[in-house]
Amino acid sequence: MLSYWAKQTSLLLFFGQIKNISSGKLYNEMSGSSDYLTVTGTAGSYTFQCPNTADYIAADTDYIWFDSLGTQRTVDESDLVSYDLPRTPVKYDNDTPYSIRWIAILKSSVTLTEIQTNKLEDSFELSLFWSGTSSDYGRTKGNRAGEQSVWSSYLDQTKSLLARMGTEPSTALKDLIDTTISDLISNDIWDYLVQFTKANIHNETDAKLN
Numbered sequence: 001m002l003s004y005w006a007k008q009t010s011l012l013l014f015f016g017q018i019k020n021i022s023s024g025k026l027y028n029e030m031s032g033s034s035d036y037l038t039v040t041g042t043a044g045s046y047t048f049q050c051p052n053t054a055d056y057i058a059a060d061t062d063y064i065w066f067d068s069l070g071t072q073r074t075v076d077e078s079d080l081v082s083y084d085l086p087r088t089p090v091k092y093d094n095d096t097p098y099s100i101r102w103i104a105i106l107k108s109s110v111t112l113t114e115i116q117t118n119k120l121e122d123s124f125e126l127s128l129f130w131s132g133t134s135s136d137y138g139r140t141k142g143n144r145a146g147e148q149s150v151w152s153s154y155l156d157q158t159k160s161l162l163a164r165m166g167t168e169p170s171t172a173l174k175d176l177i178d179t180t181i182s183d184l185i186s187n188d189i190w191d192y193l194v195q196f197t198k199a200n201i202h203n204e205t206d207a208k209l210n
Contacts, residue, residue, distance in 0.1 A: 013059050
């Protein structure tokens with residue numbers, strides 16, 4: 001089965017086995033490939049970065065490897081096992097500690113057929129609801145409830161702000177916040193605004209001035 005996926009060059013941009021990490025690199029085992037994921041940390045707490053190239057940015061419509069502005073992200077091992085990523089299928093153990101075995105990235109041009117989806121779910125042992133609906137080819141995972149676990153495509157800056165809010169905003173407001181932050185970053189304004197947070201060093205009362 002491993003050799004099967006390494007030969008699926010029309011489907012996959014990347015395929016690698018965690019056991020083959022060497023010198024901070026997880027090499028792409030796809031036929032004819034020489035690129036790799038950069039790896040730091042140790043098993044159970046690995047972090048990954050994929051190649052910062054146009055092909056990988058285009059393939060990452062999950063916005064897990066890059067944010068919506070194309071800025072490269074560092075991906076935690078927990079990110080890869082906590083979410084059902086449509087474009088980055090990950091094989092990991094069904095029970096704790098949910099060790100990762102394989103990582104793959106689909107090509108941007110690929111739309112999987114039903115047969116291909118079933119084969120992927122079976123061999124990667126993806127969660128029952130990986131594709132959004134219950135599948136006979138998926139697996140029961142100890143870290144999943146009875147539904148798909150969706151990765152948020154919001155910018156990390158948006159996620160950080162939302163995490164600090166006492167009351168979760170509506171989806172419409174969260175979308176607006178994310179769009180606003182995206183526009184501020186794109187127009188080179190965000191970093192200037194961030195400087196105002198240094199007012200906290202002055203004193204708490206003055207830091208709250210509008």
